[in-house]
Amino acid sequence: MRIRSVIVRAVLVVLLIGGGAVVMNRLAALRKPPPQAETVERRLRVEALRVDPLTVRTLLTGFGQARADRRVELIPQVAGRIIEVHPDLDVGRYIDRDETLFRIDPRDYEAAVEQARAALDSLDAQKARLAQARENDQRRIEIARRTLELARRDFERFRQLVEVDRVESPARMDQAETAMNQAREQVVALENALALYPAQLRDLDAQLQSARARLEQARLDLERTRVTAPFTGRVDRKSIEIGQLVGPSMANAVTLVDDASLEIPVPLEGGEVARWLDVQALPDQPTWFSRLEGRPVVIRWTEQPDRVQWAGRLDRIERFDPQTRTVHVVARVTRPLDGQSPAPSDFPLVEGMFCQVEIPGREVAGVYRLPRSAVGPDGNVLIVNDSRIHSRAVHIARYEGDTVLIDDGLQPGQIVLTTQPGIVLDGTLVDVDLVDPQTLWDDAAASPGAPVPAPPIERDERPRELEVTAP
Template structure:
């Protein structure tokens, strides 16, 4: 077989194999289509949408007073350190001079030995009497010398006249002697000297009187000081006081200024409540019409009534206080310290047990602030941190963006809703918009129509 014949045979064989393969492929496709047309499609299952059960409320706008919550410790308005104003040995102390005792105003707390101060008082009394007698004597002598001055002036004038008469008789008429002239001259000079001396003395009397009057005043001041020092040997209670601390015993020697006890006036109490500076300046009720433009400080506060709760038993112990003032601003913590004052008539709790508010109690204080008008009060479960509120509309979930204004307890005060909006109070985690809802009223199982 020649080479040409071999090549022709191989070509025919390849073409035959190609056509056989094409035929087999076509038969496979036809068979797949045929058998597929004979198979019935499976029945499709119907998917039912499952509703989300939720509780709702119908939001209505209202005027909501802001309540600022804070905590603070009760303190007395006046805490007074007591020290002696004179030195000496303590001879007597109050029989109930113990920490915690309440002593009425005016009673003697302790007494210092008054012996030395009684002696000084008597000495001052004697010194005053002596100064007064000296003044009286000088005044009487002044009056007497003024009368004597008139007499001496007359004597001087008479002596001068006699001297001139004798001198002229001797010089003109040679009557008398030179000795008589000299004698009358000496008499005149003596009268003149006496008169001049008394004039000088009388002129000094006003100064002596003033000096004596000043001496009397000084003696009176010394007497007054002696009386004060004697009275200070008894240290009395300045007000109805509770003994806070005491460091004094009978027989102890005390010095002026050394603190021996501390008294507290429990008739007026205060609580200093730290508040966030932003919230305080935004919500506290400042008196805008009473701003002092000369002082870079917070305006006065409106004296609104505050509720005080003892943190140890909030349900059974409550008191009333008044918003008083801004005490200080702490630049480190950015807090404003607001003072609540409790007057005497509000010291005891408004509950039946009448427990007194006591220094050192740690309390919660509810401070009424400004009033927000036309806002919505929602449970905190209904508002997300991003300010999203989920509402029910035709049993479908709709999300609404609101503005969170204030958190008050377990409620959030918001704006941005419409009156009558049905708000979902059930906490939902990333719900799908337009989800089907099974809407129920808050607190019962009846569906909202």
């Protein structure tokens, strides 16, 4: 009885489970499938540029501080007290050429001139007296020689009368001999005096030369009591006042600067100079650079680069810095400016201004010009082909401010994105807004930048995800 009860219960359980399964199948058959959404690929809107090869003149840009071509530190060359100062002798004011900057009390130096002149006059008179004495002695020696000749004849005559004819006393012969000896002594004395005159005259000439030099030095010292401006210039420093004692040991009394001729030394990377500027060795001096072609340059004040600017010209290569490996070229600016474009600013260029100098370099042909934002961190650009983005490796010939010059990796007519968007995969579908190249470069020119050569980029040729910002 118990076994039958168990069997019945088992059969009932099986029937219940089977019936539930049948009901579930019927209910599942009655359920409608959910509607399927249609998959549509999303398009990104991007700006792009159709590129064509160009011939472009490169532009080297560097920075430097304007300095005056002429700067003079005026130091007193004589000692004394300042008695006069130019009324405009103040820092920042201009003083014309040959105007007196300051004067030192000249009285001591005027007295020195008079003293030197008197000493010179005394020596001149002494020389005149010596010359007259020489002339007189030359006349006297002629008389003395004639007297000696007469005395010798008298002596010979008396000796003949005494020794041969024996008609005259020996005393008369002795008197004649004494007279002859006295005449001979006078001749010898005059000859000795005449022989000393050349040495005495040379000594006087040397004294006269020294006296003239002392007079000239005294006059020069007197002139140096008046210090004048060697050129029209600006007073950059002043350290003197009326009544101040000054002297040659003074470090610097007045500093005058010629702002009419300014120059700017600009350090440029040596490799950039060698590649983009026409610089060669001198034919007769291969150890230095030849003169730079005096091509025009644009100079901008870094505080207002788009408004305050001047024109200039390359002048020379000043030096090579082995520590920074830079070549220092010098751009010269002179007033008045020579009408180069852009027009000179009314704001003056003065010494000490930190400026940006734009130097045109060699022309390069067959390059593609793109905004700098078109190049990704890996050095690749994004091109559009069949409305899809593709990464393309390129070779960048040069960075110039907000633009780059590409000489390999692109083809004429290709469409290149002007900016690198957010993160998407290669092959993303896009809608392209083509940008007018002229408008793009005009906008770049209206915002002058600082072109700085970029280091070479090692490109990664592996597949990558692209960063594209969805609209």
